[in-house]
Amino acid sequence: AFSTKFQQEWDDTLKSRQTQLHGKEKTLMELEASLKKKERNLARRERKLEKREKSCESKEEEAGVGKEKKLLRKISCLEEDLVKEKERNYLYRCGLPEDLQDYDVLQVAFLQREV
Known part of the structure; x- marks a missing residue:
């Protein structure tokens, strides 16, 4: 059981x-x-x-919106390159050595005051 x-x-x-x-x-x-x-x-x-x-x-x-945006971006980049190139030319005309030519204009002006 x-x-x-x-x-x-x-x-x-x-x-x-x-x-x-x-x-x-x-x-x-x-x-x-x-x-x-x-x-x-x-x-x-x-x-x-x-x-x-x-x-x-x-x-x-x-x-044409896509093309317009692309062109505006390209123009902006070219403008930045132009400004950088003008700065380099200015620094070159000032007779700075090549190793300082990569500095931007304000940095170089500051360095010149220090010297």
Whole structure:
């Protein structure tokens, strides 16, 4: 009688654990399916975003906005180079040694006052 009762409790415990495990496996599969769905949605959104960005870029290029910005940046860089070149020419005309010609005009003026 004792072993039958013990066997019945063991079987009930085992059945309960199997039911719990099955429930957890089912939940896990549902979570995995949900994750896959979310990943697909995210990939779709990323593709849509890329298409929009390309569309905006092409519209800007058609409108000349992209070209205008590029030209303005190039002009700005050229202006900076011109200023640097004028400073170098000024320093060269002042007869400074080449190792000091990389300093900007204000630094050189300060150094000349110190000497």
